[in-house]
Amino acid sequence: MSAMKPLLLSAILLALGNAAFGQQFAGQNITMIVNFSAGGPTDVEGRVIARHLPKYLQGVGSIVVRNVGGGGGNIGVNQLGESSGKERMNIGFLTWNPLNQIIQEPTLRVRYNDLKFIAGMRQTSLIYIRRDTAPGINRSADVARARLFRLGVMGPSNITTLRVRLALDLLGAKYETIQGYKGLRDIDTAMLQGDIHVSTNSLPGYFTYAKPNLVDKGIVMPLLQFDRADVSLGRSPDLRDVPTFYEVYKDVWGKDATPGGERWQALRLLTQLVDTMYRTAFMPPNAPAAAVEEMRGAFAELGKDAEFIAQYEKVVLTKPHFVIGAEGERVIAELANVQPSMVNFLRRYIEAMQ
Structure with a gap:
């Protein structure tokens, strides 16, 4: 005992x-x-x-x-x-x-x-664009032939700013950057008012505000979703109808085209960090x-x-x-x-x- x-x-x-x-x-x-x-x-x-x-x-x-x-x-x-x-x-x-x-x-x-x-x-994030961006956007690859348009961002060193800029540069788009917004909701409001043409968001921001107020009303369309850390995984299960950056890149530059260079390496790095x-x-x-x-x-x-x-x-x-x-x-x-x-x-x- x-x-x-x-x-x-x-x-x-x-x-x-x-x-x-x-x-x-x-x-x-x-x-x-x-x-x-x-x-x-x-x-x-x-x-x-x-x-x-x-x-x-x-x-x-x-x-x-x-x-x-x-x-x-x-x-x-x-x-x-x-x-x-x-x-x-x-x-x-x-x-x-x-x-x-x-x-x-x-x-x-x-x-x-x-x-x-x-x-x-x-979380997956994506870019969307106003359909009336001249001369008109009907499919994602049209961004490469669009006239000079305005991209709304928070600040130059914000990771979302860089990801969008890198993606647009790699697609050969022509744009000017309007910075200083306090948050993505402010940018979406500016897009609704026609002050800017392109923005980005995570899925929660997209589904709760951008989709019902901008996409479903025909004002904007999804341009692309950022590829996941493993590009071979393809589209996110939450965005089956939105092409990946890699898909749009091939649509713009040809099916055999492969992105490369410092901009692509930088985009991959930032994606690996925030995709996870x-x-x-x-x-x-x-x-x-x-x-x-x-x-x-x-x-x-x-x-x-x-x-x-x-x-x-x-x-x-x-x-x-x-x-x-x-x-x-x-x-x-x-x-x-x-x-x-x-x-x-x-x-x-x-x-x-x-």
Whole structure:
């Protein structure tokens, strides 16, 4: 009987340890920092997640969403990365811009590698164009013969800006860039008003605003979807009727044509980064390790939550695809492995727009 006492004591201590490990957030005020303004696609997704995530964080009744827009998303990232001790349990739900870290953009004061990675969300993104872009757009390849048109973007070093510019350049399109918009919703509004002709978005932004207000009304048409990291995978299951960049390129330049050169290499690099994780969730650098593990576990459970998935699909009009653990960490680690020659090209390409 006495031999059983050490085993019983060990079991009790282990149980107490596991209970404490799973209650890192109990009694804490948890804030979710969203790095774009209210009403945009990042905000819409973040609020659905914030509504359901407390179910998997012991002792948490709700999560408050704080929109910290501006600076192309960098202000919100900086605020998360510079969290004080009392803010160390907060979480950021971000449309991240890894390009800013690659080129060492001065407005990004923190490194993604220094934040505590929680999860990513895989999403396809696409470009769309006004049908009345002269002399008229009836199919995607028509962009190559269109007269000078206006592309609306946020800022020169925004990763969505570069992806669209690189794609249009490779297709031989003629355009001028109108920058300074605060978010993609503002750009869509400008497109609706006829101020610009071309924009881009992720699937949530496209399905919730661009499609019903622009595409379904015949004002714009989808131009292309960015190829997935593995080009051979073809079109996204969520966009079966929209050609990939690779398809449009061959339609413009010939079926045997293959893109190449620095612009193509840059487009492939940026696609590999954001195809795997378009949205990201991080905790501050000073977040306790046990809290990070509990939050990761909560996101893993959220990805299996039928109620959450149903509401996300109802609001965002596409299914959530979480990236948890090693796969996401590998993407972040790759930011330090970009060749200097590519970094120099990206800097020159951005400077040419400024």
